[in-house]
Amino acid sequence: MKLGSPGRWFDIPPSDRTSILPAFLILYAALYLAYGTQSAYLPAFLQSHGLAVEQIGLVLAAGTVIRIGAGPLTGRLADYLEARKQLLALAACLSSFIGLTYNLAFGFAALLVVSMLHAGATASLAPLSDALSVAAARERAFQYGWVRGAGSIAFIGGTLASGQLIDRFGLSSIILTSSVFFLIMAICAATMRGPADGPHSAEAYDGGAIRALLGIAAYRRLLIIGFLVIGSHALNDTFAVIQWRRAGYDNLSISLMWSEAVVAEVIVFFLVGPWLIERLGVAGAAALSAGAALLRWSVMASTSEMSALIGAQALHGLTFALLHLAAMGIMARFVPDRLAATAQTIYGTGALGIASAIMTTASGYLYGMFGAQSFWAMAACCAIALPLTRRLKVP
Numbered sequence: 100m101k102l103g104s105p106g107r108w109f110d111i112p113p114s115d116r117t118s119i120l121p122a123f124l125i126l127y128a129a130l131y132l133a134y135g136t137q138s139a140y141l142p143a144f145l146q147s148h149g150l151a152v153e154q155i156g157l158v159l160a161a162g163t164v165i166r167i168g169a170g171p172l173t174g175r176l177a178d179y180l181e182a183r184k185q186l187l188a189l190a191a192c193l194s195s196f197i198g199l200t201y202n203l204a205f206g207f208a209a210l211l212v213v214s215m216l217h218a219g220a221t222a223s224l225a226p227l228s229d230a231l232s233v234a235a236a237r238e239r240a241f242q243y244g245w246v247r248g249a250g251s252i253a254f255i256g257g258t259l260a261s262g263q264l265i266d267r268f269g270l271s272s273i274i275l276t277s278s279v280f281f282l283i284m285a286i287c288a289a290t291m292r293g294p295a296d297g298p299h300s301a302e303a304y305d306g307g308a309i310r311a312l313l314g315i316a317a318y319r320r321l322l323i324i325g326f327l328v329i330g331s332h333a334l335n336d337t338f339a340v341i342q343w344r345r346a347g348y349d350n351l352s353i354s355l356m357w358s359e360a361v362v363a364e365v366i367v368f369f370l371v372g373p374w375l376i377e378r379l380g381v382a383g384a385a386a387l388s389a390g391a392a393l394l395r396w397s398v399m400a401s402t403s404e405m406s407a408l409i410g411a412q413a414l415h416g417l418t419f420a421l422l423h424l425a426a427m428g429i430m431a432r433f434v435p436d437r438l439a440a441t442a443q444t445i446y447g448t449g450a451l452g453i454a455s456a457i458m459t460t461a462s463g464y465l466y467g468m469f470g471a472q473s474f475w476a477m478a479a480c481c482a483i484a485l486p487l488t489r490r491l492k493v494p
Contacts, residue, residue, distance in 0.1 A: 119235060119241065119292065120241045120245070120246075122287060122290075122291035122292065123231075123232050123235065123241070123246045123291070124245075124246055124249050125283070125287045126228055126232075126246070126284060126287045126288060126291065127228060127232075127246045127247065127249050127250035127253065128249055128250065128252075128253040129253075129280045129281070129283040129284035129287060130191075130224055130225065130228060130250060130253075130280075130281075130284050131250035131251065131253040131254040131257065132253045132254070132256060132257040132280045133194070133257070133277045133278075133280035133281045133284065134254055134257065134277075135253065135254035135255065135256065135257025135258040135260075135261070136257040136258070136260060136261045136264070136273050136276045136277045136280065137198075137257075137261070137273050137274065137276075137277035138258075139258050139261060140261055140262075140265060140270060140273050141159075141273075142155050142159070143270060144201070144270045144271070144273065144274065145158060145210055147270050148201075148204065148205050148206075148210060149205050149206050149207075149210075150206075150207060150210060154207050157207075157211070158207070158210055158211050158214045159214070160456075161211060161214060161215050161218075162214045162215060162217070162218035163218070163452065163455070163456055164456075165215045165218040165219050165222065166218045166219070166221070166222040166448050166452055167222075167448060167449060167452040167453055167456070169218065169219040169222040169223065169448075170222035170223045170226060170444040170445075170447065170448025170449060170452070171441065171444045171445045171448065171449045172444075173186060173190060173222065173223035173227070173444060174223055174226055174227065174230070174440040174441045174442075174443060174444025174445065175308055175440070175441045175444070177223070177227060177230075177440040177441075178308065178437060178438055178439065178440045178441045181437075183227055183230055183231055183439075183440050184231060184288055184289070184291065185289075186223070186227060186440075187223070187224065187227040187228060187231065187288045188285045188286075188288035188289035189285075190220055190221070190222075190223050190224055190227070191224060191281050191282070191284040191285035191288055192281075192282065192285040193220040194217065194220040194221045194224065194278075194281040194285075195278045195279070195281035195282040195285060196278070197213065197216050197217045197220050198217055198274060198277055198278040198281060199274065199275070199278045200213050201213055201217070201274045202271050202274050202275070221281075222444075222448050223440075223444055223448065224284070225447055225448075226440070226443035226444040226446070226447035226448060227440055227443065227444070228288075229243075229247075229427060229443050229447065230439045230440040230442075230443045232246050232247075233427050233430065233431050233439070233443075234431075234436065234439060236427075236431070237431050242373050243424065243427055244367075244368040244369055244372050244373050244420075244424055245368075245369060247368050247420075247423070247424075248364075248365050248368030248369040251361065251364050251365045251368060251420075252365055254361075255358075255361055257277075257280075260276075261273050261276075264276060308438055308441050309441075309445075311435075311438060312434065312438055312441065312442055312445065315433050315434065316490065317429055317432075317433040317490070317491050318429070318430070318433055318434060318442065320487050320488075320490055320491060321385075321426055321429050321430070321446065321491070322445070322446060322450045323484070323487060324385060324389065324422070324484045324487050324488060324491075325422070325426060325446060325450055325451055325454070326450050326451070326453070326454040327389075327454075327480040327481060327483055327484040328388060328389050328392050328418065328422055328480070328481055328484050329419065329422065329451050329454060329455075330451070330454030330455060330457070330458040330480065331392055331396060331458065331477035331478075331480045331481055332392075332418070332419065332458075332477075333454075333455055333458035333459040333461075333462050333477075334396075334458065334462040334465065334466065334473060334474060334476075334477050335396075335399065335474075335477070336459075337459055337462050337463070337466075338462060338466045338473075339357075339399070340353055340357070341466075342399075342403070342470070342471050343356070343403070343408070346403035348405075352405070356408055356409065356412050357412075359409065359412045359413060359415075360412045360413075360415035360416075361415075363412070363413050363414070363415045363416030363417075363420075364415055364416050364419060364420045365416075365420075366416055367416035367417065367420035367421050367424070368416075368420050368424070371416065371421075372384075372416075372420055372421050372424040373424070375387065375421060376421075376424055376425065376428055381425045381428040381429050381432070381491055382488055382489060382490075382491035383488075384421055384422075384424065384425040384428075385422060385425040385426075385429075385488040385491055386485060386488035386489065387417060387421060388417055388418055388419075388421045388422035388425065389422075389481045389484045389485045389488055390481075390485060391414045391417035391418050391421075392414070392417075392418040392477075392478075392481040393478050393481040393482050393485065394411075394414065395411045395414040395415075395418055396474040396475070396477040396478035396481065397474070397475070397478045398410065398411040399411055399471065399474040400471055400472055400473075400474035400475045400478065403471070425491075426446060429491060430442050430443065430446070458477075461476075
């Protein structure tokens, strides 16, 4: 079964298409507007509320740890109760109201508590949204890439809007705006119509969900591939701008190259990705993603020439967005519906969260010792992942 194959869109009654798709578009737009509005300037906000630079790092790191644990726990609860939509609405509502308390908190202890609570509330939002939207796509309601691509566009919009908001209303405005978008997401999740839940199964309550998921060979390999390929982006996310500044590029050039990667991501989510998965399958798409990442980091390690960097940034659509689409397809094909939310949260906040934490920490040491040559280590991670993709074929 294809994940939201374009041709099957026309087999769905128009009333179903128009009633389901807009709700998911609003859901993803609200989620990523909330993220985009807040994420870039949150460190500056924390500093304005009395935190030193070292304390900001501790607060953000604590949030990462909480997300790694809270995401899978919430996903498992959603599957156990067979209440993914309800848990998503509750988590989004909590994200909104807890987020507002940032404006009331000053000093390390208070901001640490708020940050950890907010991280716990937001941890499952994207994976639970993916679990719902992949199920809807599997019912042939729409292309998953459409809603995820809309999220990427919304993130850009939120990031751009945040600067304007701060200039006019101050740093506290991003907290308020982000909380409003989380609340819109909660309302949308609570009222949206999606695929009907399946019948209750005793296997959903046997307490062996993790063992069951890890018993699925394709899912195990996906966790490893995601850890290596998506995790390899940590060095780029942390040090690419520093490297480009060292190479003498001005801020405009850097901004354009960074924006190019986001545009490539959106193009793959909307257009290229579904076409590639239709023709290559999920295994071929994952292999292409790992190979593109291997090429991308090899270029970054080898040269700082503008033309080469432009090409490397264009590969972001393949190295991130295509693998994300392949991952959704793999989970749609191999993971039982009763474990969908658990699988999404273990992959999205568990494996990828741990990968980000480990790779970001390692990147600091690697870049400090080897500079741009440290991208060879990221290329090696993708080379290790490449042969694993051959075992993802649909039986």
